[in-house]
Structure formats: C-alpha cells, structure tokens
Amino acid sequence: MDERRVRERGPAQWWYHGPPWWNHPEATGSPGTGATTTGTAHRHRLPWRSTLLLTVLVLAGSNFAAHTQPHREHLDTYARLLLLAACALLLWRHRHPVTVAFGTAALALVYLGAGYPYGPVFAAVAVACFSAVVAGHRRAAWAALGVLWAGHLLISLWLYRWLPPPGDTGANPGQEVFVATWVLIIVSLAELVRLRREQWARERADRAQAARRRADEERLRIAQELHDVLAHSISVINVQAGMGLALLDSDPEQARSALTTIKAASKEALGEVRQVLDTLRAPGDAPRAPAPGLGRLPELVEQAASAGLAVDVTGEPPRLAPGADLAAFRIVQEALTNVVRHSGSRHARVRLEHGGGELRLRIDDDGPATGADAGGSGNGLAGMRERAAALGGAIEAGPRTDGGFRVLAVLPLDDRYGRDGRDGGDDREDR
Numbered sequence: 001m002d003e004r005r006v007r008e009r010g011p012a013q014w015w016y017h018g019p020p021w022w023n024h025p026e027a028t029g030s031p032g033t034g035a036t037t038t039g040t041a042h043r044h045r046l047p048w049r050s051t052l053l054l055t056v057l058v059l060a061g062s063n064f065a066a067h068t069q070p071h072r073e074h075l076d077t078y079a080r081l082l083l084l085a086a087c088a089l090l091l092w093r094h095r096h097p098v099t100v101a102f103g104t105a106a107l108a109l110v111y112l113g114a115g116y117p118y119g120p121v122f123a124a125v126a127v128a129c130f131s132a133v134v135a136g137h138r139r140a141a142w143a144a145l146g147v148l149w150a151g152h153l154l155i156s157l158w159l160y161r162w163l164p165p166p167g168d169t170g171a172n173p174g175q176e177v178f179v180a181t182w183v184l185i186i187v188s189l190a191e192l193v194r195l196r197r198e199q200w201a202r203e204r205a206d207r208a209q210a211a212r213r214r215a216d217e218e219r220l221r222i223a224q225e226l227h228d229v230l231a232h233s234i235s236v237i238n239v240q241a242g243m244g245l246a247l248l249d250s251d252p253e254q255a256r257s258a259l260t261t262i263k264a265a266s267k268e269a270l271g272e273v274r275q276v277l278d279t280l281r282a283p284g285d286a287p288r289a290p291a292p293g294l295g296r297l298p299e300l301v302e303q304a305a306s307a308g309l310a311v312d313v314t315g316e317p318p319r320l321a322p323g324a325d326l327a328a329f330r331i332v333q334e335a336l337t338n339v340v341r342h343s344g345s346r347h348a349r350v351r352l353e354h355g356g357g358e359l360r361l362r363i364d365d366d367g368p369a370t371g372a373d374a375g376g377s378g379n380g381l382a383g384m385r386e387r388a389a390a391l392g393g394a395i396e397a398g399p400r401t402d403g404g405f406r407v408l409a410v411l412p413l414d415d416r417y418g419r420d421g422r423d424g425g426d427d428r429e430d431r
Contacts, residue, residue: 046091054127055087058120065119073115073165082111086124090131097132101144104128109151115164126186133190134197141190145183152179224383226273228330231380233269235340237262239307261306268303293317293325297350300333304348307340315352318359324411327387328361331395334380335363335407344368345404358393359411367404384409 062083066075073079086107093100104125111121125148132141153176155163244258272292294317301311320328332350339348345365353360384407385395393411400406 047094048091051087051090054090054123055084058083058087058123061120061123062117065117069117071165072117075116079111079114079116082107082114082116083121083124086111086121090124090127093128093131094135097128097135098137098140101125101128101132101137101141102147105144105148105151108148109155112152113155113159113163122182129186130190130193133187134194136194138191138194142187145186149179149183224386225330227380227383228334230269230273231334231337233265233272233303235337236265236303236307239340240265243308265303265306292329293320293322294328294332294352295325296329297332300329300336304336304340308346309336309340310347311336311350312348313350313352315354317352318354318413320359320411320413324359324391324413327391328359328409328411330387331361331384331407331409332363334384338380338407339363339365339405342369343405354413357413359409359413361407361409361411363407364400365404367399369405381407 059080062075062079066072086104089100089103089107105128108121108125112118125144129141129145132138132144156176240258240261244255244262247255247258297313297317301313304311317325317328336348336350339345343365345367348363348365351360351362351364353362381395381397384397388395388409388411391411393409395410396406396408398406
C-alpha cells in the first residue's frame with residue numbers, strides 16, 4: 001500500500017495530480033488531521049531562494065537593457081534601490097498577495113516615470129500578480145496590472161514631456177500593443193495555473209471520497225461475513241446446548257454427542273472468523289483458505305442435521321465465479337439458519353436449478369413459524385438481498401400458500417458485474 005501511494009505521487013503523475021504539498025489537506029494542517037508537515041512549512045516560509053534568483057536576473061537584465069537603450073536614463077543607485085525594493089516585496093507574495101501585487105506595480109511605475117530603461121522590472125510585477133491570481137485574488141491582480149498599464153499609457157503618451165529623459169518622444173502604438181499583450185499573457189498563464197490547481201483539489205477530494213467509500217464497503221462486507229458465519233454456527237450451538245442440558249441426566253451419551261457437535265461447530269466458526277479477520281489484516285495477500293461455496297453444501301446439511309433440521313438437496317451446483325459461489329452459499333446458509341431459529345419445521349428442502357444464464361436457489365420449509373414468520377423479518381433477509389443485488393440478481397422471500405416459508409434467489413451465472421460477490425452488507429444483529 002505504501003509503495004502504491006509513493007508511485008501515485010511520483011514524478012510521472014506530478015503534473016496530473018499536482019505537487020504533494022499543493023492544496024493537499026495534510027499540507028495545510030487542517031484541524032483534525034494532526035498534520036503540520038512540509039506543506040505548512042512551505043506556505044509559512046518566505047520564498048527567499050526564488051526571490052533571490054529573480055533579483056539577480058532583474059538586476060543583471062536591467063544592466064544589459066541599459067546598454068541597449070542609451071537614450072534612457074542610466075541606472076544609478078536610486079534605480080537599483082527601486083529594483084531591489086520591487087524584488088524584496090516578493091518575499092511576502094504568499095502571505096500578502098494583494099499588497100505585493102499593487103506594491104510592485106507602483107514601484108514599476110515610479111521606475112518607468114523616472115526614465116530608466118525598460119527591462120526585467122516587469123518580471124517582478126508578473127510574479128506578484130501571478131501569485132495573487134493563484135491565491136484566489138483574481139480581481140486584485142487584474143486591477144494591479146490595469147493600474148500598471150494605464151500608468152504606463154499616461155506616461156508614454158502625455159507625461160513624458162515633463163519627465164526624464166530630456167527629449168523623449170513618447171511611445172508609439174506598437175509599444176503599447178506589446179505592453180497590452182504582455183499583460184494578457186500574464187493573466188492567461190495565471191488563470192491556467194489557477195484552474196489547474198482547482199482541478200487538482202477536486203481530483204484529490206474525489207480520490208479521498210472514493211477511498212472512504214471503499215473502506216466503508218469493505219467494513220460492511222466483513223460485518224456481513226461475520227454475521228453469516230456466527231449466526232449459523234451459534235444457532236447450531238444453541239440447539240445442541242439446549243439438547244445437552246435436557247439430556248444431561250437422563251441420557252449422558254446423547255448429551256456427550258451434543259457437546260461434541262458444539263465443539264465441532266465452534267471450531268469451524270472460529271476458523272471462518274479467523275479467515276475473515278486475516279483478510280482484514282492483509283487485504284493485499286491471498287487468502288490462506290478458499291472461500292466457502294456451494295461445493296460445501298454437504299457440510300452445511302450435516303451442520304443443519306446436528307441442529308435437528310433434516311435438509312434434502314436436489315440439483316447439482318454449476319461452476320460459478322468465486323464471488324457468486326460465496327454469495328450462493330451464504331444465502332443458503334442464512335435461509336437454513338432462519339428455519340432453525342424461526343420455524344417449527346424440522347425439515348427443509350434446497351433445490352438448485354440453472355439454465356438460461358441464471359442459477360435459481362429455492363429453500364422451502366413446512367412451518368409453522370415460532371413467534372414470527374418462518375423466514376424472519378429482520379436484517380438477515382436484507383443481507384441476502386444485498387448479496388444478490390451486488391451480483392445483479394434478486395431475492396424473493398415470503399410465506400407459501402400451503403404453509404411454511406420460501407426463499408427464492410436468482411443469480412446470474414456470468415460475472416457480469418465484475419465483482420467478487422462480496423457486498424457491503426450492514427453491520428447487523430440476526431433476527
């Protein structure tokens with residue numbers, strides 16, 4: 001499981017799922033998660049490395065631009081201080097994105113109004129507005145870029161007459177189109193990253209919800225398995241214990257036989273419970289013992305007989321997928337358990353028919369009910385219906401017109417749902 005998680009976050013899927021710390025619940029130290037890991041440190045630590053690199057690029061690029069624009073003012077100490085101030089503001093772009101966006105735009109306007117050469121000063125504004133858009137302050141970023149463009153337009157078309165450098169002729173329309181295009185590119189890239197970030201957040205939320213749903217389904221499946229195993233075995237143990245107590249004085253040998261049956265039934269129940277719990281502890285490992293199926297019907301009949309219920313089985317079970325085989329076995333087991341617990345009949349019939357791509361399981365008893373309907377009216381029938389529905393089948397259960405109770409299960413022979421037949425049955429008590 002850990003290796004799979006590492007692979008999912010590996011470099012091959014970085015762009016698809018986003019960096020591990022970006023907008024991840026664990027990265028923000030959400031209440032209740034107990035996580036204050038690298039994401040929190042990333043968001044609260046000043047981005048000095050990237051800011052230092054950008055500062056070097058801005059200063060070096062501005063020096064190069066000054067050599068290619070001799071008609072502009074030469075870079076002096078004041079110009080370099082303006083460039084350093086604009087870059088220094090970027091240290092707080094994650095904490096105060098709006099303030100940094102407007103601050104860098106204002107410093108860029110002062111730099112241009114002083115007649116210094118065009119150059120990488122716009123990069124500081126681009127990074128600041130980019131961070132503001134990604135942080136969700138779209139209007140503030142657009143407003144900062146609009147202020148920068150409008151101020152540049154005002155300087156280059158009107159105020160240049162009174163501003164340095166002397167003899168400046170102002171900007172031509174091509175330069176203004178270039179600046180407007182530059183602004184649009186910044187906004188477009190920032191919006192693209194913002195949309196991608198939101199997509200990453202939705203994908204992470206969907207994956208987390210799917211993981212929770214799978215965990216719930218697995219928990220409910222195991223609860224249903226434990227219910228089916230324990231309900232049948234405890235019913236047999238209960239009947240044999242009552243028989244043993246009744247015959248303890250009058251027929252010690254028969255009481256000894258009842259105790260032997262109790263021991264065998266409890267041992268088998270413990271074995272099946274252990275198998276279910278082993279699956280829970282190591283879900284990725286192969287089970288140590290095969291899951292029960294219709295091939296174990298003779299054992300089920302023998303257990304029912306030890307509880308005083310005679311069972312006649314007609315028909316041969318077809319070859320089924322493991323999940324369908326388990327579901328069919330559990331349905332028959334639950335139906336016979338209901339007869340033992342809720343019916344006065346000591347005789348039941350199990351009939352298996354298959355054809356037309358379906359398996360039909362019919363379990364009948366002759367009644368009468370003891371205190372309730374012979375089939376019961378609790379959650380056991382609901383569990384059988386969920387097992388059948390998980391495979392695309394159906395369950396019909398109800399009293400027969402001639403007395404007794406009938407359970408009819410129809411299951412598809414083909415594994416059309418691609419499932420293992422283990423439904424997410426609820427954690428129930430028997431009827």
